[in-house]
Structures are given as structure tokens and as C-alpha cells.
Amino acid sequence: MSVVRCNLLAESPALVGRTNRAQQSYWYCTPAGLAEAAASGELPPRSSRTTGQRAAAKTGLREQGLALADTVLAFQHAGAAEYTDWRVEVAHPTPAGTLVPDDVVLLDDGTSAFVEIDRTMSYAKLLAKLERYDAYRSALPSGRGNAARTPCSHWQETYSGPHLERAFPPVLFVFAPAPRRAAPDTREAAFHERARSLSNVGYRIAVATTTLARLTQHDATGPVWRIAGRGASEDRHGIGRLPKAR
Structure with a gap:
């Protein structure tokens, strides 16, 4: 399971939730968190479609x-x-x-x-x-x-x-x-x-x-x-x- 950690030192957590899709676990990210996740190479190419306020609101x-x-x-x-x-x-x-x-x-x-x-x-x-x-x-x-x-x-x-x-x-x-x-x-x-x-x-x-x-x-x-x-x-x-x- 891929995990991108919160930026807690700045007290502005980029990572604020999770949604499941295709037997994988993705953390919902703010724009800063999503940029960090993309830069890490840990997220699949289409994973941005599974992150966002809609997924977080539902779960x-x-x-x-x-x-x-x-x-x-x-x-x-x-x-x-x-x-x-x-x-x-x-x-x-x-x-x-x-x-x-x-x-x-x-x-x-x-x-x-x-x-x-x-x-x-x-x-x-x-x-x-x-x-x-x-x-x-x-x-x-x-x-x-x-x-x-x-x-x-x-x-x-x-x-x-x-x-x-x-x-x-x-x-x-x-x-x-x-x-x-x-x-x-x-x-x-x-x-x-x-x-x-x-x-x-x-x-x-x-x-x-x-x-x-x-x-x-x-x-x-x-x-x-x-x-x-x-x-x-x-x-x-x-x-x-x-x-x-x-």
C-alpha cells in the first residue's frame, strides 16, 4: 500500500483521507499532497482520478x-x-x-x-x-x-x-x-x-x-x-x- 506522509512540520497536512479502488488504497490529497505523491512515483498514472474532494466527501x-x-x-x-x-x-x-x-x-x-x-x-x-x-x-x-x-x-x-x-x-x-x-x-x-x-x-x-x-x-x-x-x-x-x- 502506497503511503505519502503528511507535512506535519508545517502543520498543513497534505494527506487527509483515503479511498479504495481496484484493490489498492490511495490517500486523498490536497493539491500539495497530490504533487508530492506524483513526484514520488508511487501513484499509478490515472490515480489522480481517484483523489479529490468528491472521494473524501463520500467516505x-x-x-x-x-x-x-x-x-x-x-x-x-x-x-x-x-x-x-x-x-x-x-x-x-x-x-x-x-x-x-x-x-x-x-x-x-x-x-x-x-x-x-x-x-x-x-x-x-x-x-x-x-x-x-x-x-x-x-x-x-x-x-x-x-x-x-x-x-x-x-x-x-x-x-x-x-x-x-x-x-x-x-x-x-x-x-x-x-x-x-x-x-x-x-x-x-x-x-x-x-x-x-x-x-x-x-x-x-x-x-x-x-x-x-x-x-x-x-x-x-x-x-x-x-x-x-x-x-x-x-x-x-x-x-x-x-x-x-x-
């Missing part, structure tokens, strides 16, 4: 992409992660179905976090995605290991922090506004009510939430993240104070 992915760009900038402004330390849509097969995070970020302390931008997904689908995260965490190691090194799961090999830290990366949900949907604060509160029924949340996987407005106002290191799970309070924490999965 709603323009707003999704802009919400993701705002999230990346909030982390960069806070010094929590550089814009270059984000991986877009890495797919992981799991027994519960394929897991495709919206993004994966490498934080400044060397640990990783999965990031989900929610605008229109139903609560049932959000909880099902958490189940896929848990299935990914629980997947058996595929390597054989050796006398000096025991086999590691894929997430341990790919996302372990310094000194092969064994805690599964936290899953961070950012609730963004969307037409004909409840306000982000309302959706965040409803998500927490439902997440309490999942025994894996707060135990096998650490989950925290915020809204896009709160995140952009206070940055990622500010008191914006609310911990999900049974027994969790409504207190909010900075990114550096999130609990580790047990």
Missing part, C-alpha cells in the same frame, strides 16, 4: 485524516513523540480477526502505543476491536527461540520498549466530532460504561481515552487521558502516567 475519511493529523501534532507539541515516529495501519492477523490499528506511535521513552481515532464506529465495533487487541496480545510466539532466548510474541518483538519490557502497549482512543453523532464527551462516557464489562480491559490490556478537543487543548502529556476498565475512576492523567497492563 468521510478527510475528517478522519484531519483528526489523526491533529492527534499527531498534539503529541509533537508536547514532546511525547515526533511526527516521524508514527506508523500508519499495520495489519496483524489474530484468532479474533485481523487487527488494523489506526496508528502506532513510538513514544519518547522508547515504548509504543496503539492509537484509535473514533468518529463514527459503533460501540459494539469498538469493543470488538478491543477483543482483537487482546487476541493479538495472547497470540502464541511464532519463533522457536534458542537456549539463550525464549520465543517472543509478534508484539513483543515489534513493540517492546527498553530492555524488552513485557507490558503490552496501551490502546489510546481519541473521540473526535462527527455529523449526526453524539458529542465526543458523550461517546467517551458511553464507551467507558461498556468497557467495564470486559475483563481484559485494565488487566491484560491498558486502555485510555480522551477527546480530540481536550487533547489539542492540553497536549498529550497533560491531564487528558481517562483510564478504562472495571474500578477505574474518572480522573485524567498525562501520557507518562498511564498504568501498565498486568
Whole structure:
């Protein structure tokens, strides 16, 4: 899948959405982004017909992409992660179905976090995605290991922090506004009510939430993240104070 990255340093993202055509994935670009894509040689000759405001308007992915760009900038402004330390849509097969995070970020302390931008997904689908995260965490190691090194799961090999830290990366949900949907604060509160029924949340996987407005106002290191799970309070924490999965 071809990916042309946002120009986040200038805070004017060229990349603001995606549309699918002919089993390929193209990112909707602004004129600057399209020029960058054409210069890269990554787009087929006729791909310009699949990019533009019409495609973005039909899919709603323009707003999704802009919400993701705002999230990346909030982390960069806070010094929590550089814009270059984000991986877009890495797919992981799991027994519960394929897991495709919206993004994966490498934080400044060397640990990783999965990031989900929610605008229109139903609560049932959000909880099902958490189940896929848990299935990914629980997947058996595929390597054989050796006398000096025991086999590691894929997430341990790919996302372990310094000194092969064994805690599964936290899953961070950012609730963004969307037409004909409840306000982000309302959706965040409803998500927490439902997440309490999942025994894996707060135990096998650490989950925290915020809204896009709160995140952009206070940055990622500010008191914006609310911990999900049974027994969790409504207190909010900075990114550096999130609990580790047990």
C-alpha cells in the first residue's frame, strides 16, 4: 500500500483521507499532497482520478485524516513523540480477526502505543476491536527461540520498549466530532460504561481515552487521558502516567 506522509512540520497536512479502488488504497490529497505523491512515483498514472474532494466527501475519511493529523501534532507539541515516529495501519492477523490499528506511535521513552481515532464506529465495533487487541496480545510466539532466548510474541518483538519490557502497549482512543453523532464527551462516557464489562480491559490490556478537543487543548502529556476498565475512576492523567497492563 502506497503511503505519502503528511507535512506535519508545517502543520498543513497534505494527506487527509483515503479511498479504495481496484484493490489498492490511495490517500486523498490536497493539491500539495497530490504533487508530492506524483513526484514520488508511487501513484499509478490515472490515480489522480481517484483523489479529490468528491472521494473524501463520500467516505468521510478527510475528517478522519484531519483528526489523526491533529492527534499527531498534539503529541509533537508536547514532546511525547515526533511526527516521524508514527506508523500508519499495520495489519496483524489474530484468532479474533485481523487487527488494523489506526496508528502506532513510538513514544519518547522508547515504548509504543496503539492509537484509535473514533468518529463514527459503533460501540459494539469498538469493543470488538478491543477483543482483537487482546487476541493479538495472547497470540502464541511464532519463533522457536534458542537456549539463550525464549520465543517472543509478534508484539513483543515489534513493540517492546527498553530492555524488552513485557507490558503490552496501551490502546489510546481519541473521540473526535462527527455529523449526526453524539458529542465526543458523550461517546467517551458511553464507551467507558461498556468497557467495564470486559475483563481484559485494565488487566491484560491498558486502555485510555480522551477527546480530540481536550487533547489539542492540553497536549498529550497533560491531564487528558481517562483510564478504562472495571474500578477505574474518572480522573485524567498525562501520557507518562498511564498504568501498565498486568
